[in-house]
Amino acid sequence: MHRNARALSLAVLATFGALAPAAAQTAPPFTTKNGEWPSYTGDTKGTRYSPLDQINAANFSSLQVAWRFKTDSLGPRPEFKLESTPLMVKGVLYTTGGTGRAVVALDAVTGAQKWVHREDEGERGAAAPRPLSGRGLAYWTDGREERIIYVTPGYRLIALDAKTGNPVESFGANGVVDLKADLDQTISPDLTTGEIGYQGAPVVARDVVVIGAAFREGTAPRSFKNNKGYIRGFDVRTGKRLWTFHTIPQKGEPGYDTWLNGSAEVTGNTGVWTQVTVDEELGLVYLPVESPTGDYYGGHRPGNNLYGESIVCLDLKTGAKKWHYQIVHHPIWDFDLASAPILADITVDRRPIKAVALPTKQGILYVFDRVTGKPVWPFEEKPVEKGEVPGEWYSPTQPIPTKPPAYAKNGVSLDDLVDFTPDLKAQAVALASKYKLGPVFTPPVMSKAEGPIGTLARGPTNGGTNWNGGAFDPETHMVYVAASNAAPSVLGLVQPAAGRSDMNWIAGSAGGGGRGGLAVQGLPLFKPPYGTLSAIDLDKGDIAWQVAHGETPDVVRNHEALKGMNIPRTGQPGFLVATLVTKTLVIAGDAQVTSPPGRERGAMLRAYDKRTGTQVGEVLLPAAPSGAPMTYAVNGTQYIVVPVSGGPYSGEFIALRLAGGR
């Protein structure tokens, strides 16, 4: 069986190999079609699709470890949050790892280290708002030279020679571009400690590097003023800045008037901390923009606040804006656009559409024509509740797509609460009574010790889908996306203690009264499924299938009050579960480790039949996947590489393949 599978894969490779020379003029030289993984999401389109099929339904459960690479020694101490997805080009894996974000090249077959490049950034690195190993790298070649592009924790752009790991002297100043400089603003207070950085993987297309911008988590910022997250394009050969897009418009630019009282001048953040995607053919960049300063309070920035929480399409060469759509007006829910926009060529009512689909924290997939920016299915501006926080400015409406339906739970009502037993339900209702409940876009409230402590929400911060985003299958035209239903957020505001912040209101809970976990006897407050995997048909705008994803958590399976009850698999609240699509499978790991009877403690990597959602295989990993898996083939053998870490388990890449692989 294995030999047949390999023969099949070789046939696929041979076919594509034969096509490759003819396509080389227009297509990027390395693609997932050739068994490579040359970009963070496989391609620059956010799809995480590979046509490999040696690993399939018949053999997935028999996958074995090809090699493991522990990242502990890449930094001064072990890292427990390994989020990087490696690239694979010509038999070499390139990845970031370690607490200081080293870059390492590994032999894709053996895992043997070929080179490592480290930067010691001292105080500048320590001050990074987005520290640790980051999400990955970009690869570029002109057919002769090969470069690895990466962004350090201290926000410097570095080009390395892919063969040696040495900086490319001709790029920037001795291989380095200082990203805190040449930014159309002065980074405060200085280049060393000034708050701005990026932990996403850079993207390179048509010789242009596009770099995001990120800040500290912002529910309780020290100030309503901050540096701004402008987005830039750089020449991959020289490091020269080509363009800068002002995510908060400057005076005289369109959108400046959506910041009342001149608040565009002082408000910051509004960067892109997640992945940027690029349509190389159309020469268009898609930016998923985050929240402006103050995740839950926008009183210092009245108005709709363009381009906060907007998808923005730019010209790749010039940075000129082509179109934008604001997903959330006047953002006060921390609904950062957290996922890479997914570029999807679809057919709706027999009409071919070049679409872009955006998974979100609110569990809604927003789908646009990516050329025109027009929604594929109309959005309705729905009235939403106006809140009562003094000084806040509220948008009366928010856009809601008519299709596809929400793929995750995104509001809270009493009907959503855990009800395994009447006793549990009663306790859940009692707990929820201290909070304000409501549908998605119910605004934050002033926190009161006697209640409401805050608005109880699903979606903000750790609901729906976050930075691992989804995947798109060019064959079935499905978006495969995992989502969390069961991680509540409390949107409560308090006045900051003296000296804490110059904001009028920051996130917090009043008095500590009633403060505590949002669990009922340790059980999730909400009914299962706690997390799902969905296939969303982009030709129809429907959810084709949806399954609970993830083993039932130990706390549920072992719970005293549930003994003797037959509870179907609940899934897990996994807002960071990534999906990978191959010829026949959707692959996704559990968000949590579990230890059910009959096997050791660990987290499953699961394979589903991509047409039906039926689970067809599983492999036990020692910790949960903490970044997105990727796949590639070398010498006729297909590999899947998964970064794992979390809790007591430090970062490790685990490469899987079938038995007998070379």
Next chain:
Amino acid sequence: MRFVIPSAARNLGPRSLMPGVIAVCCVPLFIVALLAADRSVHAPKRPRAKSVWDSVYTANQAARGETAYTNTCARCHKASLAGADESPALTGSSFLANWNGQTVRDLHDRVRTSMPTDDPGTYGRQLVTDVIAYVFKVNGFPAGSSELPSAADSLKDITIQSAKP
């Protein structure tokens, strides 16, 4: 006490993935196996081990921990302990899953050596212990009359158990 940490549960990686791997991935596997063996020395089977359900901290200590948490941890993990895009939750299902079956020493080591990310290793043992007491309180583990100790030897005798025994 029902729950005991078996040393085998620690080094499940290679074995659970595949018994036959040893021939083909000698070096990394060997290292992992060594680490696992080393850890098992530190966590021998203890028939009388306590769990977090045995009132292992005091209310006063949790109150000290809350103050410390507010001043140091809340900026990333949030006042609600719910975590954020970049910072894992310290309460609820995913936190309990990460630590279920591990010892309080494991948790203490992890916090002390990796936090805060901008200046790791700078929190004292006592501060970390107090914050853990507060985290236990928020997660619904009962307070009692003795404080959670800071000594690693004592902490390794206390198991984190997500479900009440």
